[in-house]
Amino acid sequence: MEDKLSNLDSEKRIKIINSAMEEFSKNSYDKASTNRIVENAGISKGSLFNYFQSKEKLYNYLEIFSIKQLANEIGKKVNWEEPDILKRIKEIALIKLEVFSKYPYLLGFFKRINANKSMEELKAIYEKYVPNIYEKVYYKNIDFSLFKEDIQVKEVMNILIWTFEKMGENYLKRIKSGEKVNTEEISDELDRYMEVLRKGFFK
Amino acid sequence: MEDKLSNLDSEKRIKIINSAMEEFSKNSYDKASTNRIVENAGISKGSLFNYFQSKEKLYNYLEIFSIKQLANEIGKKVNWEEPDILKRIKEIALIKLEVFSKYPYLLGFFKRINANKSMEELKAIYEKYVPNIYEKVYYKNIDFSLFKEDIQVKEVMNILIWTFEKMGENYLKRIKSGEKVNTEEISDELDRYMEVLRKGFFK
DNA sequence: ATTAAATTGACCAGGCTGGTCAGATAATTT
DNA sequence: AAATTATCTGACCAGCCTGGTCAATTTAAT
Numbered sequence: 001m002e003d004k005l006s007n008l009d010s011e012k013r014i015k016i017i018n019s020a021m022e023e024f025s026k027n028s029y030d031k032a033s034t035n036r037i038v039e040n041a042g043i044s045k046g047s048l049f050n051y052f053q054s055k056e057k058l059y060n061y062l063e064i065f066s067i068k069q070l071a072n073e074i075g076k077k078v079n080w081e082e083p084d085i086l087k088r089i090k091e092i093a094l095i096k097l098e099v100f101s102k103y104p105y106l107l108g109f110f111k112r113i114n115a116n117k118s119m120e121e122l123k124a125i126y127e128k129y130v131p132n133i134y135e136k137v138y139y140k141n142i143d144f145s146l147f148k149e150d151i152q153v154k155e156v157m158n159i160l161i162w163t164f165e166k167m168g169e170n171y172l173k174r175i176k177s178g179e180k181v182n183t184e185e186i187s188d189e190l191d192r193y194m195e196v197l198r199k200g201f202f203k
Numbered sequence: 204m205e206d207k208l209s210n211l212d213s214e215k216r217i218k219i220i221n222s223a224m225e226e227f228s229k230n231s232y233d234k235a236s237t238n239r240i241v242e243n244a245g246i247s248k249g250s251l252f253n254y255f256q257s258k259e260k261l262y263n264y265l266e267i268f269s270i271k272q273l274a275n276e277i278g279k280k281v282n283w284e285e286p287d288i289l290k291r292i293k294e295i296a297l298i299k300l301e302v303f304s305k306y307p308y309l310l311g312f313f314k315r316i317n318a319n320k321s322m323e324e325l326k327a328i329y330e331k332y333v334p335n336i337y338e339k340v341y342y343k344n345i346d347f348s349l350f351k352e353d354i355q356v357k358e359v360m361n362i363l364i365w366t367f368e369k370m371g372e373n374y375l376k377r378i379k380s381g382e383k384v385n386t387e388e389i390s391d392e393l394d395r396y397m398e399v400l401r402k403g404f405f406k
Numbered sequence: 407a408t409t410a411a412a413t414t415g416a417c418c419a420g421g422c423t424g425g426t427c428a429g430a431t432a433a434t435t436t
Numbered sequence: 437a438a439a440t441t442a443t444c445t446g447a448c449c450a451g452c453c454t455g456g457t458c459a460a461t462t463t464a465a466t
Contacts, residue, residue, distance in 0.1 A: 004412095007412095026230075026231050027229075027230050027231055027234050028229050028230055028234075031230050031234040031236075033234075033453075033454075033455090034454085034455060034456085035453075035454075035455085043413080043414090044413060044414045044415060045414080045415065045455090045456080045457095046412095046413065046414055046415070046456095046457080046458080047412080047413055047414075049455085049456060049457080050412080050413080053456095054455080054456080055455065055456090118380075150402070151399065151402070151403075152395065152398075152399050155395060155396055155399045156399060156403075158366075158369075158396075159362065159366050159396070159399070159400070162365055162366055162369040163361075163362050163365055163366070165369070166361075166365040166368070166369070177321075192355065192358060193358055193361075193362070195355075196354065196355050196358045196359060196362070197362070197403075199353075199354070200354075200359075200400075200403030200404050201399075201403050210443095236422075236423075236424090237423085237424060237425085238422075238423075238424085246444085246445090247444060247445045247446060248424090248425080248426095248445080248446065249425095249426080249427080249443095249444060249445055249446070250443080250444055250445075252424085252425060252426080253443080253444075256425095257424080257425080258424065258425090
């Protein structure tokens with residue numbers, strides 16, 4: 001059996017992944033403790049090393065897992081025929097939030113990877129596991145003629161993306177602190193911001 | 204002598220502060236190593252404990268230092284008579300960038316504090332060391348009649364703040380990775396975004 | 407009842423911990 | 437130049453924690 005993880009009960013698997021992501025997102029690789037990972041995951045030391053063989057392989061697994069997890073969900077769930085960038089961005093924001101709710105330390109873990117790898121290394125990894133992601137996400141089939149005539153598209157695109165990213169980060173913080181966040185409430189707020197941005201930058 | 208740090212050569216002091224902030228921003232309090240702090244700061248173990256007595260006191264010092272550092276610079280340098288929110292935000296973005304360039308791990312250290320303290324604790328600390336900061340920064344003497352008539356002010360305010368925060372974070376990342384970032388180039392880009400935002404949301 | 411698979415946790419050698427303090431070095435005063 | 441004071445150093449401490457192993461136990465399948 002190659003992948004000993006896939007045999008596992010999914011609840012248990014998620015618990016291990018979350019515990020490991022938490023530890024690696026809070027401490028540098030060297031200082032991250034496998035003892036604490038197994039403790040918080042509720043499994044024994046032996047099991048962890050049975051599943052992953054070594055700390056390094058566990059880390060590598062998480063790296064690829066986190067990239068795939070997010071990209072696959074986006075790839076599957078987004079309506080790629082939608083030409084309205086704001087609707088596209090809202091869709092992605094909600095998908096991200098869903099994934100981050102399931103794996104609360106994924107974003108923090110991502111930021112670690114980001115901080116430790118050069119831009120080229122990162123792009124190479126993305127290309128390997130989710131080809132063409134960069135050209136696709138915010139561009140595929142988007143109708144750029146919907147922007148106001150005299151507007152600087154590149155800057156507006158960033159403003160849109162950043163706004164929804166910041167909203168997502170804020171929700172994530174609330175979720176992590178234990179608050180029960182209502183999905184409808186979120187969708188409503190996203191819509192409110194969408195409306196404001198539409199009024200400002202679109203025909 | 205109460206504050207043994209103020210006697211120090213300022214270059215040395217900054218090196219110690221930066222080294223400690225780096226370690227505390229990369230690792231949780233328990234895992235942060237005083238050995239590595241002195242190593243990167245280029246001082247001896249004995250000196251560190253002579254200046255700060257204990258790891259805990261060092262951490263507390265950094266906490267207060269970082270809050271004061273940023274707030275004082277903003278308090279001093281911002282033109283509080285300026286009623287244009289975009290100019291205010293640009294000013295603050297530049298000040299932040301200046302401070303973060305001097306202390307590259309201050310933002311990361313901040314985020315740690317943020318993650319470990321409740322909203323109430325944080326507000327209490329801010330009120331203690333920089334009273335009224337919340338009401339002041341983005342509101343004092345700002346002319347809210349400059350917004351477009353039919354616009355939702357709260358949402359636009361967040362969009363403005365978030366946009367400039369994200370730009371700042373991106374610059375900081377480039378600075379940390381060793382890139383020499385031109386101040387004029389930054390100011391120009393901030394102006395470009397200001398213009399776009401002005402066209403979208405202001406009269 | 408037997409076999410096979412999954413899980414446990416005590417155990418290892420050795421690195422790293424926060425903190426101390428006697429002695430070295432540098433700066434100041436006489 | 438000598439004496440005094442202030443600053444700085446790094447070897448040293450007891451003991452906790454490290455990643456990883458593996459014989460023994462529990463659970464599941466036959």
